[in-house]
Every structure is written in C-alpha cells, then in structure tokens.
Amino acid sequence: MEFKGLDIVSIRDLTREQIEFVLDLSEKMIPYARGEKFTKMLEGRILANLFFEPSTRTRMSFETAMARLGGRTLEMSHPSMMSIAKGETLADTIRMVESYSDAIVLRHPHEGAARLAAKFSRSPVINAGDGAGQHPTQTLLDLFTIRRDKQHIEGIKVALVGDLKYGRTAHSLAEALTLFGAEVTFVAPASLQMPRETVKQVEKLGGKPKLTSKLEEVIKDIDVLYVTRIQRERFPDPSEYLKVAGSYRIDNTLLREAKQNLTVMHPLPRVDEIAPEVDYTQHAKYFEQAFNGVPVRMALLSLVLGGEL
Amino acid sequence: MKEFKVTPIRNGTVIDHIDCGMALKVLRIIGVSSNNVSSPISVLMHVPSKKEGFKDVVKVEDRELDPKEVDKISLISPDATINIIRDFNVAEKYKVTLPQVVRGIVRCGNPSCITNLNEPVEPEFSVESKKPPVLRCIYCDRILDDTAEHLI
Ligand SMILES: Nc1ncnc2c1ncn2[C@@H]1O[C@H](COP(=O)(O)OP(=O)(O)OP(=O)(O)O)[C@@H](O)[C@H]1O
Ligand SMILES: [Mg+2]
Numbered sequence: 001m002e003f004k005g006l007d008i009v010s011i012r013d014l015t016r017e018q019i020e021f022v023l024d025l026s027e028k029m030i031p032y033a034r035g036e037k038f039t040k041m042l043e044g045r046i047l048a049n050l051f052f053e054p055s056t057r058t059r060m061s062f063e064t065a066m067a068r069l070g071g072r073t074l075e076m077s078h079p080s081m082m083s084i085a086k087g088e089t090l091a092d093t094i095r096m097v098e099s100y101s102d103a104i105v106l107r108h109p110h111e112g113a114a115r116l117a118a119k120f121s122r123s124p125v126i127n128a129g130d131g132a133g134q135h136p137t138q139t140l141l142d143l144f145t146i147r148r149d150k151q152h153i154e155g156i157k158v159a160l161v162g163d164l165k166y167g168r169t170a171h172s173l174a175e176a177l178t179l180f181g182a183e184v185t186f187v188a189p190a191s192l193q194m195p196r197e198t199v200k201q202v203e204k205l206g207g208k209p210k211l212t213s214k215l216e217e218v219i220k221d222i223d224v225l226y227v228t229r230i231q232r233e234r235f236p237d238p239s240e241y242l243k244v245a246g247s248y249r250i251d252n253t254l255l256r257e258a259k260q261n262l263t264v265m266h267p268l269p270r271v272d273e274i275a276p277e278v279d280y281t282q283h284a285k286y287f288e289q290a291f292n293g294v295p296v297r298m299a300l301l302s303l304v305l306g307g308e309l
Numbered sequence: 310m311k312e313f314k315v316t317p318i319r320n321g322t323v324i325d326h327i328d329c330g331m332a333l334k335v336l337r338i339i340g341v342s343s344n345n346v347s348s349p350i351s352v353l354m355h356v357p358s359k360k361e362g363f364k365d366v367v368k369v370e371d372r373e374l375d376p377k378e379v380d381k382i383s384l385i386s387p388d389a390t391i392n393i394i395r396d397f398n399v400a401e402k403y404k405v406t407l408p409q410v411v412r413g414i415v416r417c418g419n420p421s422c423i424t425n426l427n428e429p430v431e432p433e434f435s436v437e438s439k440k441p442p443v444l445r446c447i448y449c450d451r452i453l454d455d456t457a458e459h460l461i
C-alpha cells in the first residue's frame with residue numbers, strides 16, 4: 001500500500017483498507033511510543049508543526065511521535081505574530097515552510113486550510129484540525145482505541161453524546177465507525193443533535209443510526225460511550241446550559257446501569273462532562289486514548305515519509 | 310408557426326426555459342445594467358412552457374454568451390437552453406450543462422472557509438447532484454446553500 005507523499009486532509013481521503021493498514025502499523029508502534037524499543041527510521045527528517053491556533057495535546061503528540069521515530073520537529077513560535085499578522089497568505093507560508101521541511105502538520109482556524117496547504121505543498125500535509133472542519137488523526141486514534149479495547153469495531157454499539165451539531169470530529173467519527181460496521185447512537189439535546197447531512201451520510205454507508213436525547217435510554221445497551229464537550233457559548237441562556245450539561249454528566253451512578261465492560265472515551269480536555277470518580281473505574285479509557293495519539297501519529301508519519309520499521 | 314410576444318431579433322441570443330423566477334438573476338449573470346447595454350433586451354416572465362408549467366425567457370440582441378456565463382446559468386437553471394439567433398433564425402441551440410467541477414464562478418457560503426480569505430485560489434466545488442444542483446466546497450467540505458446568492 002503506497003502512502004509516501006500522501007496528504008491526510010480528511011478521513012474520507014482514506015479507504016477502509018488504508019485505515020486498517022494505519023491501525024495495524026499503529027499497533028506495532030506501541031512499544032516504540034512507550035519508549036520500550038527504539039528506532040531511527042526518520043533520522044534526518046524534519047517535520048514542520050504549523051499551529052496557527054493553540055493546541056497542547058495534538059501538537060505535543062506529533063512532536064513526541066516524530067522524536068520517537070528519530071526525526072526532528074520545527075515549531076513556529078508565535079504563529080499569530082509571525083505571518084497572519086503580517087498579512088502573509090497561508091499559501092505563501094506553506095511554500096516557505098515546505099522548503100525547510102519534509103512534511104507539514106497544520107492546525108488552522110479556517111475550514112479548508114489543510115486542503116489549500118496540500119495544493120501548495122509538494123511534501124505531505126497532515127491536517128491537525130481546520131477550524132470547525134476535519135481532524136483525521138483524531139478519528140484514527142479514536143478508531144484505534146476502540147479496536148484495541150474491543151478487538152474489533154464491527155458490531156460494536158457506540159453512543160456519541162454531547163455537542164454533535166458543531167463538533168465536526170463527531171461527524172467524521174460517526175461516518176468512520178459506520179464504515180467499519182459499528183452501530184451508532186446519537187445522544188444530544190435537539191438543539192445540538194447530529195446534522196441531517198451526517199445522518200444521511202451514515203445511512204448511505206449502510207448504518208441505521210438511533211437519535212435520542214436521553215442517555216438513560218441507551219446506557220444499558222452500549223459498548224462504547226464517546227463523550228464530547230458541550231460548549232457554554234452555544235447557549236444564550238446560562239440556566240439552559242446548566243440543565244443540558246447536567247443531564248449528560250457521566251458519573252458512577254449512571255455507570256452502574258452500564259455493561260461491565262463499557263468503554264468511556266473523551267477527546268479531552270474535559271471540563272465537567274465526566275466526574276473524576278470515573279477515572280478510577282475500568283470504564284475510563286480517555287487517558288489511554290490520549291496516549292494512542294502517539295502510536296497512530298507515528299504510524300502516519302512513518303508512512304507518509306516512507307520510513308520502515 | 311412562430312408566435313412572438315416581443316419583436317423578433319436579427320442577431321443575438323435567446324435564453325429559453327429558464328426556471329420560473331430566475332430571469333432577473335440571469336440578467337445579473339450576463340452583466341446587464343442600464344449603462345452597459347446598447348441593444349434591446351427583452352425579459353419574459355412566467356410564460357407557459359410547451360414542455361411543462363411555466364418558464365422565463367431572456368432575449369439579448371447582438372451578443373453571445375461566454376462559457377463562464379453559460380456555466381453560471383446552468384447553476385441556477387439546469388434546464389435552460391441557449392439559442393443563438395442569426396438573421397432571425399435559430400442558428401444554434403444547446404442545453405446548458407452543469408460541469409462536474411465548478412471553479413471560479415461561485416463563492417463558498419461558509420464565511421469561515423479559507424477561500425473567503427485573501428488566498429490565491431479560486432473557489433472550487435464538486436457537483437454532487439445536477440438536479441437540483443448540489444455543490445460541495447472542495448476546501449471546507451460544506452454544501453453550498455444558496456447558489457444564486459453566491460455567484461461571483
Ligand atoms: N428571431 C427571433 N427573435 C426572438 N426570439 C426568437 C427568434 N427565433 C426564435 N426565438 C425564440 O427562441 C426560442 C427557441 O426557438 P425555437 O424556434 O427553437 O423554439 P422551440 O422549437 O420551441 O425550441 P425548444 O424546443 O428549445 O423550446 C423560442 O423561445 C423562440 O420564441
Ligand atoms: Mg419552446
């Protein structure tokens with residue numbers, strides 16, 4: 001399977017076979033990601049980390065991934081001061097950075113930025129989030145986490161809960177899960193429910209998504225609970241926010257109703273969607289999920305840069 | 310038998326079978342305003358169509374359309390026909406066709422899309438369905454909602 005030089009802009013750019021290939025390689029990367037084994041496969045290679053928006057997790061995990069593969073990362077120290085403020089176009093920034101590096105990771109506040117960057121860059125571009133747009137490496141690490149935990153994705157019942165309307169990563173995940181044969185349920189208040197377009201897309205892929213506003217209705221049946229953040233800004237009325245946020249708060253009382261091996265995931269950072277007491281239960285997989293960003297990004301970097309284990 | 314509601318034109322273009330109500334948008338597409346037209350233009354609105362229902366028709370004298378204008382018309386009226394009139398007769402007739410990729414004729418409706426910033430690219434859409442036209446921005450991945458309002 002040829003990945004060298006490939007841009008990873010949207011999860012839709014990858015076929016199911018390609019995704020499986022990435023996940024298999026991610027599995028092999030785990031001991032290297034943990035620092036138990038060492039490799040220099042990307043020695044001498046340079047990754048440009050272009051983050052035009054603050055990010056801790058994604059930026060650091062790319063940097064860690066590159067370092068664990070023996071490569072180096074260029075960081076842009078004050079992106080806002082550096083180019084946006086000077087009025088430089090993204091196209092020009094990319095043409096410049098491309099000449100300093102072998103691959104580019106881009107986080108940008110505007111949708112479509114990564115697709116544009118890919119047009120202007122000869123070296124591969126990996127989208128690390130474009131505004132409310134795509135974030136394919138998040139989707140890959142989410143799939144990887146479920147597959148590691150449950151051994152397979154097909155037939156697994158996954159409930160996505162929280163802000164499903166604005167969170168594009170929830171849309172991509174819903175589609176990708178369906179592609180792999182999982183059964184998805186969308187749990188959200190009507191005002192934050194999954195957009196029609198995504199529901200239709202899931203149906204087109206052969207899924208039969210259930211939509212509900214009540215978590216209690218589904219908690220008994222599901223294998224994975226994927227929690228996302230509900231942003232206060234979405235609610236003009238603060239009391240409405242408190243009511244909605246409160247009704248989706250995950251704690252041990254709620255989890256008593258769940259299957260013993262229910263997996264609770266969250267892309268982090270969480271605010272108070274998941275009570276800290278849950279951290280100490282076997283359900284909590286969100287920190288593992290965050291770690292999984294490293295082997296998955298290692299797999300991707302080694303593939304697009306043509307490294308060999 | 311030809312029946313004319315307006316004076317026949319010697320040379321020019323008849324844009325026929327325009328979706329009802331779209332005639333004024335067609336005028337905007339072909340760049341008609343009071344100060345740049347020397348020859349008459351006739352607009353027929355809500356006339357019965359032989360094919361079905363009602364249609365609009367626009368007739369411009371001494372002028373042919375360029376391909377970009379025709380593509381724009383296809384976006385708002387996928388059934389329109391272009392008739393080129395020479396010496397009072399229909400010399401050429403063709404249906405507009407929506408291209409597979411729409412580039413540089415319509416802006417993305419998503420204000421936060423990178424193509425709405427000052428970047429050196431033309432907005433570009435893939436056509437997901439021709440009837441009705443459904444356009445998806447190849448950059449931000451959004452479906453364009455109100456095509457007619459975003460014509461460049
Ligand atoms: N010389 C002309 N001046 C103005 N309009 C004309 C002239 N000749 C034809 N037209 C108009 O151009 C359109 C196409 O003419 P045509 O004779 O091909 O009609 P048609 O057979 O009904 O075509 P269609 O099948 O496309 O509806 C009609 O709306 C007709 O009224
Ligand atoms: Mg006719």
Ligand SMILES: [Zn+2]
Nearest residue numbers: 417422446449
């Ligand atoms: Zn767009």
